[in-house]
Amino acid sequence: MSYVPSANRPLLQVLREPEQMTHLALADWDLLVRQARCARLLGRLGYQAEQLGVERIPESVRPHLEAASRTAEKHRTMMHWEIHQVRQVLGPVTQKIVLLKGAAYVAAGLPTAQGRLFSDMDILVPKADLAQVEQALLAAGWQPMKLHPYDQRYYRAWMHELPPLEHRTRQTTLDVHHTILPETGRLHPDPQKLLADARPLPEPPLYVLSPTDMLLHSAAHLFQDGEIGGALRDLVDMADLVRCFGAEPEFWPNLLHRARQLELGRPLWYALAHLEWCFPGLTPKEVLQQAQSERPPWPIRPLMHLLIRWAIQPELPEHSTWLGQTARWLLYVRSHWLRMPPRLLLPHLVHKALRRWHHEEEEK
């Protein structure tokens, strides 16, 4: 079971042990830079290089890392500004704006934000405030990205978030969540519990999830909601969270209990198992032991393990294998399976397929 697709080794290696970056040959870098770029982790390597001292990196590689660091820095600045803007608009209409994922890492100044790229901003607000929140955002220049009535209904009736919003001038994307997993899905973490435990930031009414919830959300996002494309980056995020929060005395003892409270035991097991595989030694042995009770039954466990390992491979075209593609496709199918019961999923897929077909016809 320890088989790692060979193309993936240098990237995993330098993420595990940054020191390895100083021992790589130029030919390794040739592959590594591209793999890291396509896994959205080049900025991360840039940050690691700064920590090690850039003079220890080959000269021809440095500009690429430097460019990635600059890009990450720009993303971080933009995220700060976006948070500021959202706070200005939503401050008067809701008691709690809980920043999620990237926005939370930036606002809370967590090491996870170092060298990280951000694609959009995610927030969680109490469901009771959702209508006012949406009104306020629309009035302040955000607009829906998906205008088709079916998409609007899909999000509003079934999903855990409003249809994504885009700011008219800044073109930034904002996802407004009222819970962290689709309402039609199998697992229902109670948003009230998440909101109740959220930690305030110095600027009211901004909050971030509690440390355990932050990890659980990341796990749920990757292993339940199935954004497998950025799997390696999400695992790096989780490793950083664990390194950062693991030192707090209540973190590990509470984690499993909290996961069960939020119905997130299974995603947590997946997260811990794959963290242990990618970054061995981060999770205490006894926590891994206790989490065993949450693991999936026999045929699913080894199958998922295999699929995730294959799917995590960077998708450079010359290394793209049918195994990797199939694994990603199967995980994508799985995420839909988990997202909706079959009686909703089938009509949904039929509708999507028909619409794509219509669209292509019109374009012709």
Added chain:
Amino acid sequence: MIVSQCSLNALRHQLRWGGVCIRTGPFLCRIQSPLPEIARALADSYAHFPVIPEAPFADIHLRVLPGRGLRRWIRPQVFCQCDTEVPFNPHPRRLAPAMLEWGLNWAVANLAHWYLMIHAAVLERGGRCLVLSALAESGKSTLCAALALRGWRVFSDEIALIRLPDSQLVPLARPICLKGASIELIRQRDCEGLVGPTWPDPVRGGIALVRPRRETVAGMETPAPVGWVVFPKFEPGCPTQFSPLPKALAFLRLADNSFNYSLLGTTGFQTLAALLDQAQGCYKFRYSKLDEAVLWFERLMDRPPECSASVSSSEWPEMSEPS
């Protein structure tokens, strides 16, 4: 070793397996393609460029590939791929060499954030550079090609590369891409046979590449400071006109035409400000007659430097950090 020293067969073989590594300006580009016309395009437009046979590390990896599925054979298409990105829609297969150029430009503009990059043509004469910055369809490439035929050294017809610490312009030395009516206009003036074949393209009225001269490629490691910044505009029937532009306005226009000014933040501001401080003059320029325009540019070198307020950041009042 340079490209012209490789046989066409060797190029074709290399392109298909492993790729050909070519240096253009500061970038090592690994080009892969199973298409024989890419080998011909390299042998033709890139004849003088250095090939690095066993380069362990390349800055840009570009693949030029035949269309997928039936589009490989029926109304065949071509597309390019830079790592995982496919920047453009597939085009008719006959435009494969143009696809290579567009792909390389895209890769530079999207990766090389260790330079400040501006959408502009850059040429050098007498140790100073002329920056021609304009939106598409302003005749930038036409002017660039006409000046190249008059002996100016071409840095780039698309991307001005500005080095970050000292605002020196860095040559890219790649071929110039001509479109539509300008191809014949340039071909008439071309007595050295630098303009390559025209590929028919109904959308753009044809595409042709102008090969860089041997000296241009040989000098591609020598950067130069800016001399003049000009914003050209081709307007049919318009007499040749110019007016000096204050440096502050030129700054805004260049920032607007930049690929990564905002990404570079403070560094971008300082680099652009330093570039304009070094400029001897900034102009708006309108023309319809190419020969008159070329004459104006040839005389530009003799003009005394324009007086314009410096835009250097040091002369601005200190601004406090926004809270």
